[in-house]
Amino acid sequence: MNYTIFDPVNPPASIEKQEIVDFLHENLDQYKDSKKAISNCISYAMKENSVDGGFIIIGSVDGQTKGIVIVNRTGMKYYIPENILVYIAVRKDNRGKGYGKMLMEKAIEMSKGNIALHVEHDNPARFLYEKVGFENKYLEYRLYKS
Numbered sequence: 001m002n003y004t005i006f007d008p009v010n011p012p013a014s015i016e017k018q019e020i021v022d023f024l025h026e027n028l029d030q031y032k033d034s035k036k037a038i039s040n041c042i043s044y045a046m047k048e049n050s051v052d053g054g055f056i057i058i059g060s061v062d063g064q065t066k067g068i069v070i071v072n073r074t075g076m077k078y079y080i081p082e083n084i085l086v087y088i089a090v091r092k093d094n095r096g097k098g099y100g101k102m103l104m105e106k107a108i109e110m111s112k113g114n115i116a117l118h119v120e121h122d123n124p125a126r127f128l129y130e131k132v133g134f135e136n137k138y139l140e141y142r143l144y145k146s
Contacts, residue, residue, distance in 0.1 A: 006056040008047035027089035066099040082113030
Protein backbone atom coordinates (compact mmCIF):
# COMPACT_ATOMS: atom_id res chain seq x y z
CA MET A 1 0.00 0.00 0.00
CA ASN A 2 1.16 3.53 -0.75
CA TYR A 3 0.65 6.24 1.86
CA THR A 4 -0.05 9.93 1.49
CA ILE A 5 0.65 11.77 4.72
CA PHE A 6 -0.76 15.17 5.61
CA ASP A 7 0.36 17.10 8.67
CA PRO A 8 0.58 20.76 9.69
CA VAL A 9 3.73 21.20 7.58
CA ASN A 10 2.15 19.50 4.54
CA PRO A 11 -1.63 20.09 4.78
CA PRO A 12 -4.15 18.92 2.19
CA ALA A 13 -5.39 21.40 -0.40
CA SER A 14 -9.03 22.43 -0.09
CA ILE A 15 -10.18 19.89 -2.67
CA GLU A 16 -8.20 17.11 -0.95
CA LYS A 17 -9.72 18.07 2.40
CA GLN A 18 -13.21 17.84 0.90
CA GLU A 19 -12.37 14.44 -0.62
CA ILE A 20 -11.23 13.21 2.82
CA VAL A 21 -14.44 14.50 4.44
CA ASP A 22 -16.60 12.87 1.76
CA PHE A 23 -14.71 9.54 1.93
CA LEU A 24 -15.00 9.31 5.72
CA HIS A 25 -18.64 10.39 5.76
CA GLU A 26 -19.48 7.77 3.13
CA ASN A 27 -17.47 4.89 4.62
CA LEU A 28 -17.96 5.25 8.38
CA ASP A 29 -21.47 3.82 7.96
CA GLN A 30 -23.68 4.13 11.04
CA TYR A 31 -20.70 5.33 13.11
CA LYS A 32 -20.20 8.48 11.07
CA ASP A 33 -20.27 12.03 12.30
CA SER A 34 -21.51 15.02 10.36
CA LYS A 35 -19.35 16.39 7.55
CA LYS A 36 -18.84 19.51 9.67
CA ALA A 37 -17.49 17.41 12.58
CA ILE A 38 -15.13 15.55 10.25
CA SER A 39 -13.97 18.83 8.73
CA ASN A 40 -13.34 20.26 12.22
CA CYS A 41 -11.26 17.18 13.09
CA ILE A 42 -9.12 17.73 9.99
CA SER A 43 -8.69 21.40 10.91
CA TYR A 44 -7.48 20.34 14.36
CA ALA A 45 -5.05 17.80 12.91
CA MET A 46 -3.65 20.46 10.60
CA LYS A 47 -3.24 22.93 13.50
CA GLU A 48 -5.63 25.40 11.92
CA ASN A 49 -7.33 25.96 15.27
CA SER A 50 -5.00 24.41 17.82
CA VAL A 51 -1.45 24.10 19.03
CA ASP A 52 -1.16 20.32 19.01
CA GLY A 53 -2.24 19.15 15.55
CA GLY A 54 -1.99 15.58 14.32
CA PHE A 55 -1.84 13.80 10.98
CA ILE A 56 -3.88 12.15 8.24
CA ILE A 57 -2.92 8.96 6.44
CA ILE A 58 -4.50 8.03 3.12
CA GLY A 59 -3.79 4.46 2.03
CA SER A 60 -4.11 3.76 -1.68
CA VAL A 61 -3.43 0.97 -4.13
CA ASP A 62 -3.10 1.66 -7.87
CA GLY A 63 -4.32 5.20 -7.32
CA GLN A 64 -7.53 4.21 -5.55
CA THR A 65 -8.06 5.30 -1.95
CA LYS A 66 -8.55 2.19 0.19
CA GLY A 67 -8.75 3.88 3.59
CA ILE A 68 -8.11 6.97 5.67
CA VAL A 69 -6.98 7.54 9.27
CA ILE A 70 -6.98 10.80 11.23
CA VAL A 71 -5.02 11.07 14.49
CA ASN A 72 -5.10 14.20 16.66
CA ARG A 73 -2.50 14.99 19.29
CA THR A 74 -3.99 15.75 22.69
CA GLY A 75 -1.09 17.74 24.09
CA MET A 76 -1.37 15.65 27.24
CA LYS A 77 0.85 12.97 28.69
CA TYR A 78 0.82 10.46 31.55
CA TYR A 79 -2.84 10.93 32.51
CA ILE A 80 -4.42 10.95 29.03
CA PRO A 81 -2.80 9.43 25.94
CA GLU A 82 -0.82 11.81 23.75
CA ASN A 83 -2.84 10.84 20.66
CA ILE A 84 -6.44 10.07 19.85
CA LEU A 85 -7.33 8.10 16.77
CA VAL A 86 -10.46 9.98 15.75
CA TYR A 87 -11.35 8.39 12.41
CA ILE A 88 -10.45 5.28 10.47
CA ALA A 89 -12.44 4.03 7.51
CA VAL A 90 -11.86 1.53 4.73
CA ARG A 91 -13.76 1.73 1.46
CA LYS A 92 -16.84 -0.47 1.80
CA ASP A 93 -15.96 -2.74 -1.13
CA ASN A 94 -12.41 -3.29 0.19
CA ARG A 95 -13.09 -4.41 3.73
CA GLY A 96 -11.65 -7.67 5.00
CA LYS A 97 -8.54 -7.38 2.83
CA GLY A 98 -6.12 -6.15 5.49
CA TYR A 99 -6.16 -2.46 4.57
CA GLY A 100 -7.53 -1.43 7.96
CA LYS A 101 -4.74 -3.29 9.73
CA MET A 102 -2.10 -1.72 7.50
CA LEU A 103 -3.51 1.74 8.20
CA MET A 104 -3.62 1.06 11.94
CA GLU A 105 -0.01 -0.14 11.93
CA LYS A 106 1.10 2.97 10.02
CA ALA A 107 -0.78 5.23 12.47
CA ILE A 108 0.83 3.45 15.43
CA GLU A 109 4.26 3.81 13.80
CA MET A 110 3.76 7.55 13.21
CA SER A 111 2.33 8.35 16.65
CA LYS A 112 4.67 9.58 19.32
CA GLY A 113 3.34 8.27 22.62
CA ASN A 114 0.21 6.35 23.53
CA ILE A 115 -2.99 6.30 21.51
CA ALA A 116 -6.62 6.28 22.60
CA LEU A 117 -9.68 5.67 20.49
CA HIS A 118 -13.41 5.48 21.00
CA VAL A 119 -15.37 2.59 19.53
CA GLU A 120 -19.01 1.62 19.86
CA HIS A 121 -19.53 -1.73 21.56
CA ASP A 122 -21.22 -3.20 18.46
CA ASN A 123 -18.62 -1.98 15.96
CA PRO A 124 -16.85 -4.99 14.42
CA ALA A 125 -13.70 -2.85 13.99
CA ARG A 126 -13.03 -3.31 17.71
CA PHE A 127 -11.61 -6.75 16.91
CA LEU A 128 -9.04 -5.11 14.62
CA TYR A 129 -8.07 -2.69 17.39
CA GLU A 130 -7.53 -5.59 19.79
CA LYS A 131 -5.45 -7.46 17.18
CA VAL A 132 -3.01 -4.57 16.89
CA GLY A 133 -2.67 -4.17 20.66
CA PHE A 134 -5.38 -1.84 21.94
CA GLU A 135 -6.87 -2.74 25.33
CA ASN A 136 -10.28 -1.93 26.73
CA LYS A 137 -9.65 -0.89 30.32
CA TYR A 138 -12.28 1.80 30.75
CA LEU A 139 -15.91 2.61 30.24
CA GLU A 140 -16.53 6.03 28.77
CA TYR A 141 -19.24 8.29 30.09
CA ARG A 142 -20.19 11.61 28.56
CA LEU A 143 -22.25 14.48 29.82
CA TYR A 144 -23.76 16.53 27.02
CA LYS A 145 -24.54 20.09 28.01
CA SER A 146 -27.00 21.90 25.78
